[in-house]
Amino acid sequence: MAQKPSIPKGTRDFLPLEMGRRNYIFNTIKKIFQLYGYLPIETPAMENLSTLTGKYGEEGDRLLFKILNSGDYLKKTNDFDFKEGNSNKLTSLISEKGLRYDLTVPFARFVVQHRNDIVFPFKRYQIQPVWRADKPQKGRYREFFQCDVDAIGTTSLLNELELIQIMDDVFDTLKINVEIKINNRKILSGIAEIIGFPDKIIDITIAIDKLDKIGLENVNAELLSKGISEKAIEQLQPVLNLSGTNSDKILKLKKMFSDFNSETGLKGVNEIETIFEYLENIKIKSDVTLDLTLARGLDYYTGAIFEVKAKDAKIGSICGGGRYDNLTGIFGLKDVSGVGISFGADRIYDVLEQLNAFPDYAVSSTKIMFVNFGDKEEKYCIPLLAKIRKAGINAEIYPEQAKMKKQMNYANKKNVPYVVLVGENEMKQNILSVKNMDNGEQKSISVEELIDMVK
RNA sequence: GUGGAUGUAGCUCAGUUGGUUAGAGCACCGGAUUGUGGUUCCGGGGGUCGAGGGUUCGAGUCCCUUCUUCCACCCCA
Numbered sequence: 438m439a440q441k442p443s444i445p446k447g448t449r450d451f452l453p454l455e456m457g458r459r460n461y462i463f464n465t466i467k468k469i470f471q472l473y474g475y476l477p478i479e480t481p482a483m484e485n486l487s488t489l490t491g492k493y494g495e496e497g498d499r500l501l502f503k504i505l506n507s508g509d510y511l512k513k514t515n516d517f518d519f520k521e522g523n524s525n526k527l528t529s530l531i532s533e534k535g536l537r538y539d540l541t542v543p544f545a546r547f548v549v550q551h552r553n554d555i556v557f558p559f560k561r562y563q564i565q566p567v568w569r570a571d572k573p574q575k576g577r578y579r580e581f582f583q584c585d586v587d588a589i590g591t592t593s594l595l596n597e598l599e600l601i602q603i604m605d606d607v608f609d610t611l612k613i614n615v616e617i618k619i620n621n622r623k624i625l626s627g628i629a630e631i632i633g634f635p636d637k638i639i640d641i642t643i644a645i646d647k648l649d650k651i652g653l654e655n656v657n658a659e660l661l662s663k664g665i666s667e668k669a670i671e672q673l674q675p676v677l678n679l680s681g682t683n684s685d686k687i688l689k690l691k692k693m694f695s696d697f698n699s700e701t702g703l704k705g706v707n708e709i710e711t712i713f714e715y716l717e718n719i720k721i722k723s724d725v726t727l728d729l730t731l732a733r734g735l736d737y738y739t740g741a742i743f744e745v746k747a748k749d750a751k752i753g754s755i756c757g758g759g760r761y762d763n764l765t766g767i768f769g770l771k772d773v774s775g776v777g778i779s780f781g782a783d784r785i786y787d788v789l790e791q792l793n794a795f796p797d798y799a800v801s802s803t804k805i806m807f808v809n810f811g812d813k814e815e816k817y818c819i820p821l822l823a824k825i826r827k828a829g830i831n832a833e834i835y836p837e838q839a840k841m842k843k844q845m846n847y848a849n850k851k852n853v854p855y856v857v858l859v860g861e862n863e864m865k866q867n868i869l870s871v872k873n874m875d876n877g878e879q880k881s882i883s884v885e886e887l888i889d890m891v892k
Numbered sequence: 893g894u895g896g897a898u899g900u901a902g903c904u905c906a907g908u909u910g911g912u913u914a915g916a917g918c919a920c921c922g923g924a925u926u927g928u929g930g931u932u933c934c935g936g937g938g939g940u941c942g943a944g945g946g947u948u949c950g951a952g953u954c955c956c957u958u959c960u961u962c963c964a965c966c967c968c969a
Binding site: 443446494496497499500539567569571572573574575576577578581582583584643733752753754755756757779780781782783784785808810840841842843844845846847848849850856858860862870872874877879 | 893925926927928929930959960961962963964966967968969
């Protein structure tokens with residue numbers, strides 16, 4: 438019985454047209470990464486679960502795709518495990534591998550494992566799919582591509598600057614208007630410290646991250662429900678209402694942190710200030726704004742955090758990242774700081790589609806097609822084809838001796854600009870009848886002339 | 893994980909208060925036209941009406957379950 442073909446929820450097939458467009462995105466990103474001296478690496482689709490779990494917070498663990506052990510995957514379990522109903526424990530017994538959730542954690546693992554084979558500071562880029570067991574919706578897929586750039590083994594803020602330049606370059610080249618938001622985890626820590634709830638930093642950041650979405654009142658309500666005192670929330674208000682230019686904000690924050698003697702907060706502000714100082718000397722097309730409500734959920738960020746939003750399209754962030762001081766520590770390599778960002782290729786695709794901003798790039802497909810008239814003609818055409826291909830021109834011969842109409846139709850649908858007809862007459866005279874599919878004109882020329890014409 | 897909408901031909905969709913053999917456009921295949929495509933005309937193939945169960949003389953249509961896709965929340969690229 439024929440079954441209806443389908444693919445898993447949240448995954449997609451890509452047609453040739455879509456692949457052309459996707460490659461346009463990947464190629465521009467890749468080119469810019471290389472321009473800044475980053476080198477490519479790849480890591481496997483699956484990692485040991487021990488590498489992945491606990492790195493993305495509770496929510497992240499839930500979204501990990503786990504792979505069932507091969508063979509009799511139940512052999513390590515017993516009746517008690519099932520009766521107990523502890524699915525976390527059960528999972529560890531039947532699954533030891535999972536699909537990667539992002540490219541940053543596998544990269545940290547990679548750095549530790551290959552520390553003797555790479556040169557520090559190590560600048561790498563990586564363009565590969567990642568998987569999340571999320572519920573799919575607009576701009577959210579279960580399999581999607583991330584394009585990561587990270588510099589690891591250096592605390593220099595020049596890296597942060599470079600990443601901003603890369604973001605600006607990429608979106609300028611792709612012609613997407615964006616706002617680059619920047620913040621610093623140390624500032625957020627400083628604030629949590631000042632208001633007396635340093636342990637609640639995660640709850641606080643998640644709440645204020647929602648400010649532009651749910652409004653000030655709801656944020657305050659959420660903070661209260663997370664056990665933050667009213668007095669502390671009161672203290673937080675000037676921060677939430679912080680406005681003005683980037684330098685205004687920096688000045689106000691500086692004052693606040695020195696008044697309250699918060700070393701961490703001050704350090705964060707200084708970092709931000711340095712980055713903005715760097716930016717003064719170069720041209721950046723995108724808006725770069727200091728946004729204190731930018732929190733980002735990932736637990737491992739310790740310094741700068743970035744997020745990019747498209748101004749003219751309604752979709753989540755299309756790029757994000759930050760600095761992590763101790764990601765390699767979990768794998769046994771201490772004191773290696775890194776910073777990186779990740780471009781969401783699939784969302785960028787959606788934005789470009791919404792904006793109708795894909796260029797009319799030349800699809801690199803067949804330029805010349807030979808019509809197939811019969812056995813004798815086939816044999817005559819084969820060396821001609823070889824010659825054309827040798828000259829670097831994409832060419833093909835219709836593989837069957839089908840009706841003219843069918844062959845012409847094929848060429849037409851594939852947008853082949855030139856069709857070559859070689860029958861008895863042409864063979865006798867040693868010429869080709871070449872039809873221009875745009876205007877329908879046809880002329881008799883030699884192979885050499887054809888090559889010159891198409892080249 | 894929570895809530896809402898959705899599903900009819902390969903695609904986009906009609907289908908009356910439940911009533912004969914479920915339709916259209918596009919796409920596909922063939923012919924008009926055996927060495928000339930994109931236009932036109934004529935013809936043709938294609939459906940477990942998402943799946944399973946129920947109500948009914950009778951279900952694409954009503955009810956239940958389940959799955960898919962989309963949207964919102966959570967979270968995120």
